[in-house]
Amino acid sequence: MTTTHRIAAFGAAVLAASSLAACANNASGSSGAAAAGGSSSSSAPAAAANSPQVTIMVGGMSKQIYLPFMLAKQLGYYDKAGVNVNLVDEPAGGDATQNMLAGQVQGVGGFYDHNIALQAQGKYSEAVVSMLQIPGEVELCRSDLKGKVNSPADFKGRSLGITDTGSSTDFLTQYLSKKNGVSPTQETRRGVGAGQTFIAAMKQKAIDCGMTTEPTVSQALSDGTAFILLDMRTAEGSKAALGGTYPATSLYMPVDWVNSHKDTVQKLVNAYVSTLKWIQAHTGAEIADKMPAAYYKGVGKPAYIKALDSERGIFNPTGIMPADGPPTCLAVLSEFNAKVKGKTIDLSKTFTNDFVQAATPIS
Numbered sequence: 001m002t003t004t005h006r007i008a009a010f011g012a013a014v015l016a017a018s019s020l021a022a023c024a025n026n027a028s029g030s031s032g033a034a035a036a037g038g039s040s041s042s043s044a045p046a047a048a049a050n051s052p053q054v055t056i057m058v059g060g061m062s063k064q065i066y067l068p069f070m071l072a073k074q075l076g077y078y079d080k081a082g083v084n085v086n087l088v089d090e091p092a093g094g095d096a097t098q099n100m101l102a103g104q105v106q107g108v109g110g111f112y113d114h115n116i117a118l119q120a121q122g123k124y125s126e127a128v129v130s131m132l133q134i135p136g137e138v139e140l141c142r143s144d145l146k147g148k149v150n151s152p153a154d155f156k157g158r159s160l161g162i163t164d165t166g167s168s169t170d171f172l173t174q175y176l177s178k179k180n181g182v183s184p185t186q187e188t189r190r191g192v193g194a195g196q197t198f199i200a201a202m203k204q205k206a207i208d209c210g211m212t213t214e215p216t217v218s219q220a221l222s223d224g225t226a227f228i229l230l231d232m233r234t235a236e237g238s239k240a241a242l243g244g245t246y247p248a249t250s251l252y253m254p255v256d257w258v259n260s261h262k263d264t265v266q267k268l269v270n271a272y273v274s275t276l277k278w279i280q281a282h283t284g285a286e287i288a289d290k291m292p293a294a295y296y297k298g299v300g301k302p303a304y305i306k307a308l309d310s311e312r313g314i315f316n317p318t319g320i321m322p323a324d325g326p327p328t329c330l331a332v333l334s335e336f337n338a339k340v341k342g343k344t345i346d347l348s349k350t351f352t353n354d355f356v357q358a359a360t361p362i363s
Contacts, residue, residue: 051082051083051084052082052083052084052261052263052264052267053084053086054083054084054085054086054106054107054264054268055085055086055087055088055104055105055106055107056069056085056086056087056088056105056106056107056108056109056251057088057089057090057094057096057099057100057105057107057108057109058087058088058089058090058096058108058109058110059090059096059108059109059110059111059163059167060089060090060163060193060194060213061087061089061109061295062089062194062195062215062294062295063194063213063214063215063216064136064213064214064215064304064307064308064311065132065135065136065137065213065214065248065249065314066109066249067279067287067291067315068131068249068272068275068276068279068315069087069109070087070291070292070295071275071278071279071287071290071291072085072271072272072274072275073085073087074290074291074292075274075275075278075290077270077271077272077274077275077362078268078271080271080362081267081268081270081271081274081362082267083264083267083268083271085268085271087109088105092164092193092197093164093191094164095164095166096108096109096110097110097114097118097125097166100125100252100253100254101118101123101254106253106254106257106261107251107252107253107268108251108252108253109249109250109251110168110249110250110252111135111168111171111248111249111250112127112130112247112248112249112250112252112321112325112326112329112350112351113168113171113246113329113332113333114168114252115127115252115350115351116326116329116330116333116340116345116347116350117171117333117337117339117340119345119346119349119350120333120337120339120340120343120345121339124254124255124256124349125252125253125254125255125350126252126253126255126258126349126350126351126352127247127250127251127252127321127350127351127352128250128251128252128253128258128265128268128269128351128352128355128356129250129251129268129269129272129273129319129355129356130247130249130250130316130319130320130321130322130325130351130356131248131249131250131251131272131276131315131316131319132247132248132249132250132314132315132316133235133245133247133248133313133314133315133316133322133325134232134233134234134235134237134238134245134246134247134248134313134314135168135172135232135238135242135246135248135314136213136214136232136233136248136249136311136314137169137172137211137212137213137232137233137248138211138212138213138214138217138228138230138231138232138233139152139173139176139209139210139211139228139229139230139231140202140209140210140211140212140217140220140221140226140227140228140229141208141209141210141226141227141229142202142205142207142208142209142225142226143224143225143226143227145208145209146227149208149209149229150229151180151229152176152177152179152180152182152229152230153180153181153182155176155177155180155182155186155187155209156182156186156187157186157187158187158188158208158209159187159188159189159190159206159207159208160173160187160188160189160190160207160208160209160210160211161189161190161192161198161201161202161206161207161209161210161211161212162189162190162191162192162210162211163191163192163193163194163211163212164191164193165189165191167191168248169211169212170189171332171333171336171337172211172242172332173189173211174189174336174337175242175332175333175335175336176230176241178335178336179335184336190206190207192206192207192210194212194213194216195215195216195219195298196298198210198212198216198220199216199219199220199225202220202225202226203225209229214233214304214307214308214311215295215296215298215299215303215304215307216299217233217307218299218303218304218306218307219298219299219303222299222303232246233310233311233314234311234313235313242328242332243328243331243332244324244325244327244328244331245322245324245325245328246325246328246329246332247316247321247322247325247326247329248314250351251268251269251272253265255349258352265355266355266358266359269319269355269356269358269359270359270360270361270362271362272319273318273319273356273359273361274359274361274362274363276315276316276317276318276319277317277361279312279315279317280312280315280317283309284304284305284306284307284308284309284312285305287308288301288304288305288308318356319356319359320353320356320357321351321353326347326350326351327347330345330347
């Protein structure tokens with residue numbers, strides 16, 4: 001399905017699902033789109049009727065790297081901040097960034113690096129809060145390939161799993177390949193999502209290796225389906241693989257929308273900064289107790305908790321963009337992305353710390 005067709009399909013679903021809310025949403029300056037092909041979750045009805053409406057599409061809400069978006073809802077922080085948030089799970093084959101540019105959603109829960117790629121195309125968005133200091137991604141390979149695939153240098157001719165074409169796992173896979181002497185044209189990258197679809201692709205040998213996150217990693221390791229080739233759940237692992245700090249999950253939004261809805265953005269950032277601080281003060285078990293049971297159904301709650309405890313360091317404790325992060329992301333994208341390579345990128349326009357620095361804690 002082309003990007004145009006995906007956006008059109010999304011828009012049709014939005015129109016059918018949210019026509020009754022359109023007037024109220026337009027009055028607040030937001031479209032408040034409902035889910036289209038993915039699940040959605042709103043902070044209503046507790047939020048006041050006159051609270052600003054915002055729809056955020058998340059690149060996989062059950063992934064632990066995107067945990068702050070749902071956790072903020074579970075903690076009641078959206079309501080306390082005074083904003084009505086509709087969380088939409090990015091549908092299979094969808095493109096959250098394109099839906100944002102089309103005005104179907106106001107923000108994206110995704111990797112910061114998309115803001116760089118967009119600026120290279122003359123489109124401006126910015127991360128308003130940084131949630132992950134490192135990617136939290138793991139490159140897994142099928143267990144039967146142990147000893148045959150020892151590094152990305154062995155990716156030539158291989159089928160590699162990514163979340164979807166144009167995703168950050170696509171970016172990182174291409175970078176790791178090129179860094180290790182393999183042209184991205186010498187491999188096949190397949191969008192296999194995460195969770196059960198990722199594991200099924202590996203078990204059916206549709207992919208040889210693939211990049212994914214927790215809790216999919218723990219599930220694939222638990223039954224011997226895969227082994228770890230590269231681990232970017234630690235600062236050391238990330239720097240070894242990517243050459244520096246690589247800020248990942250963020251809330252990014254069109255610059256024009258941010259500038260015209262500063263009060264609403266501040267409410268959102270208040271909720272997320274408070275959520276990040278809550279994560280730092282609680283154990284994996286306490287965090288898991290707040291999350292929907294469906295999030296750990298496949299892997300089991302004990303494994304979900306263990307994964308959280310082992311990778312809590314991926315979460316940004318402050319929400320401030322790491323100073324050395326944007327240059328690392330630019331260096332990675334410039335290596336293989338023809339749309340970015342050779343372009344002059346103003347990194348200061350790809351993120352802002354203003355809202356985080358002005359954040360009011362929520363208790």
